[in-house]
Amino acid sequence: MPRSASKTSKKRTQPDSVTSSATDPVPSASSKKKSCKEMDATDQLFYKYANTSSGVIDPEGIEKLCSSLKVPHTDIRILMLAWRMKAARQGYFTKAEWRIALTALKADTINKLKKALPELEKEVRKPLNFRDFYAYAFKYCLTEERQRILEIETICKLLDMVLGSTFRAQVDYFVNYLNNQKEYKAIDMDQWMGFYRFCNEISFPDMINYNLEHSWPCILDNFFEWMRSKQA
Amino acid sequence: MEPKIIDFEQGWDYIETGITALKRHSESLPVPKFTLEQYCDLYTAVYKMCVQKSPYDFSSQLYQKCCETMEEYMNSTVLPALNEKLGDEYMLLRELVERWSNYKVLVRALSHIFFYLQRFFIVRESLPSIETVGMGYFRDLVYNKLQSKVREAVLALVDKEREGEDIDRKVTKRVLEFYIEIGMERYEQDFESFMLKDTASYYSRKASSWIQEDDSINDYIFKSEQCLQKEKERVSHYLHFSSEPKLVKVVEHELFVVHENQILEKTHAEKQIGLGPLAKIFKQHVEDTTINAKEQVLIRKVIELHEVYMVTECFQSHTLFHKDLKRAVAGSDALLATFCDRIILKKWGSEELSEEDIEKVVMFLAYISDEKDIFAEFYRKKLALRLLLNRGVSDDHERSILTKLKQQNRGQFTFKMERMINDLTLSRENQNSFKEYVAKPGIGLTVTVLTSGIWPSYKTFGINLPNEMVKCVEVFKEFYETKTKGRKLTWIHSLGTCHVNGKFDQKSIELIVSTHQAVVLLLFNTKDKLSYNDIQTQLNVGHEDLVWLLYSLSCGKYKILIKEPATETVSRTDVFEFNSKFTARMCRVKIPLPHVNDKKKVIEDVDKDRRYAIDATIVRIMKGKKALGLQQLVSECVQQLNQMFKPDIKTIKMRIEDLITRDYLERDRENPNMFRYLA
Numbered sequence: 001m002p003r004s005a006s007k008t009s010k011k012r013t014q015p016d017s018v019t020s021s022a023t024d025p026v027p028s029a030s031s032k033k034k035s036c037k038e039m040d041a042t043d044q045l046f047y048k049y050a051n052t053s054s055g056v057i058d059p060e061g062i063e064k065l066c067s068s069l070k071v072p073h074t075d076i077r078i079l080m081l082a083w084r085m086k087a088a089r090q091g092y093f094t095k096a097e098w099r100i101a102l103t104a105l106k107a108d109t110i111n112k113l114k115k116a117l118p119e120l121e122k123e124v125r126k127p128l129n130f131r132d133f134y135a136y137a138f139k140y141c142l143t144e145e146r147q148r149i150l151e152i153e154t155i156c157k158l159l160d161m162v163l164g165s166t167f168r169a170q171v172d173y174f175v176n177y178l179n180n181q182k183e184y185k186a187i188d189m190d191q192w193m194g195f196y197r198f199c200n201e202i203s204f205p206d207m208i209n210y211n212l213e214h215s216w217p218c219i220l221d222n223f224f225e226w227m228r229s230k231q232a
Numbered sequence: 233m234e235p236k237i238i239d240f241e242q243g244w245d246y247i248e249t250g251i252t253a254l255k256r257h258s259e260s261l262p263v264p265k266f267t268l269e270q271y272c273d274l275y276t277a278v279y280k281m282c283v284q285k286s287p288y289d290f291s292s293q294l295y296q297k298c299c300e301t302m303e304e305y306m307n308s309t310v311l312p313a314l315n316e317k318l319g320d321e322y323m324l325l326r327e328l329v330e331r332w333s334n335y336k337v338l339v340r341a342l343s344h345i346f347f348y349l350q351r352f353f354i355v356r357e358s359l360p361s362i363e364t365v366g367m368g369y370f371r372d373l374v375y376n377k378l379q380s381k382v383r384e385a386v387l388a389l390v391d392k393e394r395e396g397e398d399i400d401r402k403v404t405k406r407v408l409e410f411y412i413e414i415g416m417e418r419y420e421q422d423f424e425s426f427m428l429k430d431t432a433s434y435y436s437r438k439a440s441s442w443i444q445e446d447d448s449i450n451d452y453i454f455k456s457e458q459c460l461q462k463e464k465e466r467v468s469h470y471l472h473f474s475s476e477p478k479l480v481k482v483v484e485h486e487l488f489v490v491h492e493n494q495i496l497e498k499t500h501a502e503k504q505i506g507l508g509p510l511a512k513i514f515k516q517h518v519e520d521t522t523i524n525a526k527e528q529v530l531i532r533k534v535i536e537l538h539e540v541y542m543v544t545e546c547f548q549s550h551t552l553f554h555k556d557l558k559r560a561v562a563g564s565d566a567l568l569a570t571f572c573d574r575i576i577l578k579k580w581g582s583e584e585l586s587e588e589d590i591e592k593v594v595m596f597l598a599y600i601s602d603e604k605d606i607f608a609e610f611y612r613k614k615l616a617l618r619l620l621l622n623r624g625v626s627d628d629h630e631r632s633i634l635t636k637l638k639q640q641n642r643g644q645f646t647f648k649m650e651r652m653i654n655d656l657t658l659s660r661e662n663q664n665s666f667k668e669y670v671a672k673p674g675i676g677l678t679v680t681v682l683t684s685g686i687w688p689s690y691k692t693f694g695i696n697l698p699n700e701m702v703k704c705v706e707v708f709k710e711f712y713e714t715k716t717k718g719r720k721l722t723w724i725h726s727l728g729t730c731h732v733n734g735k736f737d738q739k740s741i742e743l744i745v746s747t748h749q750a751v752v753l754l755l756f757n758t759k760d761k762l763s764y765n766d767i768q769t770q771l772n773v774g775h776e777d778l779v780w781l782l783y784s785l786s787c788g789k790y791k792i793l794i795k796e797p798a799t800e801t802v803s804r805t806d807v808f809e810f811n812s813k814f815t816a817r818m819c820r821v822k823i824p825l826p827h828v829n830d831k832k833k834v835i836e837d838v839d840k841d842r843r844y845a846i847d848a849t850i851v852r853i854m855k856g857k858k859a860l861g862l863q864q865l866v867s868e869c870v871q872q873l874n875q876m877f878k879p880d881i882k883t884i885k886m887r888i889e890d891l892i893t894r895d896y897l898e899r900d901r902e903n904p905n906m907f908r909y910l911a
Contacts, residue, residue, distance in 0.1 A: 148893070190892055190899055197904060215862035215905045218886050 041108035149186035291353035321385035339366035405470035435486035
């Protein structure tokens with residue numbers, strides 16, 4: 001995008017004027033001005049992707065963002081970005097949310113954002129954060145008001161995206177199980193978190209430390225028995 | 233540079249040398265170990281010979297040769313080795329397992345060497361794999377020829393072991409594994425079935441001789457139990473686990489069931505403790521769903537014995553008996569309740585059962601039932617039918633049985649049933665008042681008012697009543713209002729009975745029908761002929777129910793209505809006509825309605841009740857404790873519900889999850905094993 005590119009180069013040469021934008025130009029050279037400029041840059045970046053009538057980045061905008069970042073639409077890093085900004089609604093980023101994330105990542109241009117992604121991923125994958133991220137992933141997909149469960153199809157895709165790289169085997173088997181069983185048509189948060197605990201605590205695929213009498217959600221008990229019957 | 237073409241003879245010679253070394257290696261002969269390098273060399277040779285351009289592409293010839301090699305090996309080495317040992321059973325078995333094991337090694341090695349063939353040529357030509365061919369040879373040339381001899385050898389060993397000799401269990405196990413590898417059906421048909429027959433005749437002989445020997449019943453039982461135990465051990469040592477139940481059944485049959493009468497006589501005569509077999513015998517008979525006179529005698533005997541133990545101070549035997557018997561009759565609660573029903577109605581062959589007898593039997597059966605709530609549910613349903621259809625059992629009698637049941641079972645076992653009997657008594661009193669209220673005779677209406685929730689729930693369907701009946705209903709409603717205000721009456725016509733006078737050509741016959749049936753018949757007072765649609769419109773009854781009604785009146789034994797066309801089933805296009813030519817020998821005829829089997833429904837109802845009970849218990853416990861770990865919650869739950877049924881941990885877990893989704897509970901964030909009550 002030529003404009004942002006020129007903006008970048010302008011930044012490198014210490015601009016002393018601001019190009020016309022929605023914000024008011026501030027002529028002082030204080031640090032306050034500098035942070036304002038950064039905010040403006042962030043804002044300007046926001047408006048590149050936002051829907052002009054609604055004032056938020058909508059699914060179309062996110063797609064555009066993805067192609068700018070050269071990241072697939074269904075990539076986990078977009079979800080991570082959403083997590084970072086605590087995006088409330090799936091497929092939409094508000095300006096406030098946008099600012100939170102980009103400020104934290106110290107990025108105000110598309111390239112800086114792109115470069116910040118690996119750092120973001122590292123951050124998310126820290127054990128304390130990842131659990132939170134994992135829970136967030138589920139909530140993020142709840143689109144209806146008062147919705148508490150997600151359909152099996154969604155769950156399978158989500159598991160693949162979120163846990164596929166770290167717990168490949170568990171995800172593959174569990175997804176296989178979910179697609180073959182008929183008892184559950186949807187998963188709730190408790191079962192979702194249960195699976196994360198399962199991946200972390202239970203040795204796989206032998207599952208020798210699994211105990212049916214512990215408080216694992218019933219769906220995992222069923223999964224366990226299903227695995228055992230396959231292994232026999 | 234073009235690679236040198238390997239000509240077939242040359243190539244095969246090289247490979248054959250390798251195979252010979254392989255054969256020796258598979259037989260664990262002292263040869264230098266077959267190295268990985270040698271494998272690779274052979275593999276490469278095969279590979280080269282397969283990728284050479286035509287006409288030097290020798291895939292097909294290699295495949296051929298490989299198969300021939302295996303076949304030749306079978307004929308020249310394996311079979312002669314086995315034939316040599318035919319004279320000695322044991323040596324035959326040993327040779328068999330060894331040769332089998334070696335052969336498998338060889339075949340596997342060959343399939344590795346010829347793997348390139350497998351991947352391309354064999355797949356392309358849809359040929360059987362080398363392993364398949366190899367196994368096939370063993371099966372056809374060895375197994376089929378020798379298996380009966382092998383089987384005989386094994387069975388001989390088994391009998392030897394039964395007689396107390398030590399046998400080589402390892403070899404026996406490997407032989408049977410061999411059978412199973414050939415195929416499970418082969419194991420079952422070529423071995424197991426013969427083994428079971430052999431077992432049966434062995435124990436048949438033993439049982440006869442032991443009984444003759446005038447053993448005390450204790451000794452007989454002891455010996456028999458020992459045999460059973462040994463047979464089970466046998467399974468774990470060398471038989472396939474699926475043989476166990478079949479084997480046990482055969483042994484039990486020969487030792488207990490065949491001689492059951494003698495066993496019971498002995499037991500009774502000696503007043504000895506021999507409860508295991510009794511439980512088994514009882515179980516075999518209880519499993520049979522049609523109880524006939526023979527079983528009655530048998531069960532009577534068992535109950536007599538039960539009495540004996542109740543009276544003795546031998547607590548040990550008492551609990552043992554119940555444990556065994558309980559296990560034996562697990563799952564037959566419907567049956568037990570049916571049994572009770574028949575006994576209570578004295579519908580038992582020609583023998584008259586005294587009140588005492590009946591009470592004893594009912595108590596006994598209630599006691600041994602493990603899932604009391606299922607038994608109670610069936611009993612309640614049967615009681616309801618007895619009470620409602622006036623089957624001529626006195627209230628006092630029913631009450632006395634209930635009292636005894638109550639003594640035996642703490643808790644709410646008989647609460648509903650007592651209320652049911654009360655309802656009946658109350659209804660009878662009401663009926664007298666109702667008669668007075670009506671004053672002017674003309675309405676021959678008897679109403680039984682049932683308290684909802686106490687009686688089993690009955691399905692009924694609405695129907696447009698004829699004017700005469702509507703009037704009756706109205707009058708009763710008025711009357712009932714004078715007795716109690718603010719109660720809603722729902723009419724269950726499906727349980728009602730009507731006496732309808734049918735004025736047929738030959739003679740008038742009184743028809744005893746259900747209310748619904750009567751309503752249908754009364755339609756024909758105004759018109760002789762009515763179509764299905766006419767009837768449905770006038771009565772406003774659903775298709776399924778109406779078909780059921782019309783079927784009973786036109787396709788059953790007594791055809792009060794003539795159906796056109798006279799097919800076996802009722803359809804929407806049929807037309808019905810009053811059958812004026814109908815007649816019967818009696819002047820009063822009952823037209824039955826085919827009954828629906830409701831066993832499944834009872835179990836569903838009980839399951840539902842159980843779920844509510846578990847939910848309520850969990851909530852109650854959690855409300856009190858605020859936070860509790862899973863194990864504790866489960867044990868408290870089980871303790872509180874123990875009177876009526878034993879919930880298993882899986883069901884409790886499911887109910888907990890359900891309560892979580894309904895926001896009664898939540899899982900603790902820090903400790904996933906802990907649950908909290910959500911106010």
